[in-house]
Amino acid sequence: MAVSVQTGDFDIAAEIASLTAGRTDIGAIVTFTGICRGQDDGRDVVALTLETYEEMAVAELSRLEEDARSRWPLQGSTIIHRHGTMQPGDNIVLVICASSHRQAAFEAASFLMDYLKTRAPFWKAEEAAGGEKRWIAAKAEDDEAADRW
Amino acid sequence: MAVSVQTGDFDIAAEIASLTAGRTDIGAIVTFTGICRGQDDGRDVVALTLETYEEMAVAELSRLEEDARSRWPLQGSTIIHRHGTMQPGDNIVLVICASSHRQAAFEAASFLMDYLKTRAPFWKAEEAAGGEKRWIAAKAEDDEAADRW
Amino acid sequence: MSVTIKYFAWLRERVGKAEEDMILPAGVNTLTELIAHLRRQGEEYDHAFATDGVIRAALDKRHVPLDAAIGGAREIAFFPPMTGG
C-alpha cells in the first residue's frame, strides 16, 4: 500500500523488505521493473525524459492500487514511478505485489502495469544520438493490454 | 541463463544486477519470489524442509529455462531453488525473466513457476507447532496451472 | 469562476505554457466547449488542439471524457495519451 512518484532511483530489495518485514503470511512476491532501453524502433536513445502531472499521478496510481487490491487478495503492494531525465539502463518504474499465492501476485502486477501504462499521467520524450528529441507515441497494444482486464 | 539449486539464501538485487550488467537492451524485468509461510491450511508451520533430487533438479530447471527461452524473447533468466530446512519468512525460490517488453517477461516468469511446481524434483515436508511432520500433497490446481501453457 | 488549466507534454509545448488561470466564459460548460473556446484564443492553441480524438483530459486530477461537464472543477488538465511505465 505505497505509491511514490519521485525523481530518485529505487532499491528493489529495500522495497521488498519493507513489505515483508515481520510477516509470515506472504507466500509470493512478484516484482516488475521497467528500465530505460538504449534502442527504440531501431534508433539509438541517449536519454529519456519523463514528464508527469505529479499530483494526479499519485492520485491515479493510488486508485489503481485500490482497484488491484479489490480484485486480488494482496497482502501488500508498492508502485514507484520516476520522472525526470534518465539514461539507458536506468530504472523507470517498479511494481511489487505480495500475496499468499502466486497467481494473484502475478495477475495483480501485470494488471497494474497494463493500467499504469494507459492511465498514469506520464509522458516520455526520447533524445536520439543526434540530439533530436521526440515525444513517444502511445501504443495501441497498450490499450489492448489494459482492455483485457 | 542461470540455474542454481542451493541451500543458502539468494539476493534478488545481486541477481538482477548480474542479468543487467553492461546491457541497455533490457526493458522489463519480472521477478517471482516464493516464501515459506507460517500458516498452511489453517495449521501453524514452524519449519519447512525441502528435499531434492539435486542432479535432476538442475537438469530439469535447465530444460524448463530452455523451453521458456524458445517460447518468449528473453534476454536473460535466472532460476534459484533452495533446499534444506527453512523457517516462515525465508525465501524458497527465485525466478527472474528479462526481456525487451513486459508481456514476455511476465508470461515467461509465470510459465516457469507453473512448470517448476509440477516438474522440478523438490518435495516439501511441513513441521507443525506440535512437532508433527507431514509431507505436503501435490495440488491439482498446480497441474491445471501448468496445463494452460 | 476561475479555473486553472494545465497542459502537458507536446500540448504544453505547443500552447507555450504549462498552466494558466482563466474565468470560464458563459456558454462554456463542457471540456469540448472549452477546447473550442481555447482554439479561438490564438494560433498556438488552435495548433495544439488540432489533433482531434487524441487529446485527453482530467478534472481535479481524475480522467474524464471530453464531453464531461466542467461543473465546479478547480483544475482542468489537457494532455496527449499517456506513455509512462
Add this chain to the structure above:
Amino acid sequence: MSVTIKYFAWLRERVGKAEEDMILPAGVNTLTELIAHLRRQGEEYDHAFATDGVIRAALDKRHVPLDAAIGGAREIAFFPPMTGG
C-alpha cells in the same frame, strides 16, 4: 546390468533407504515391471508402492511414464508428485 535406484520423500521413508544398486532380473524391462518386482522384495516396498497412480519416475534424470522401457538407463528414480516452488 547394474542400475542405481533412488527413492525420495515419503517413498524413501517407506522403503527405508535413499538408494540401492540392483541387477535387474530377466523379464524386468519397464518401470511397471520393476515396481512389481520391488513389491515382492518385502513389506516396506509393497507399502511404499501401494499408492497406485501416484508414483512418478525418472530415467537418468528425465521424467518418464511408468510404462517406459528401462533400456540402458543407469539411474532410476521413484518419487511422489513434486511440491517445490
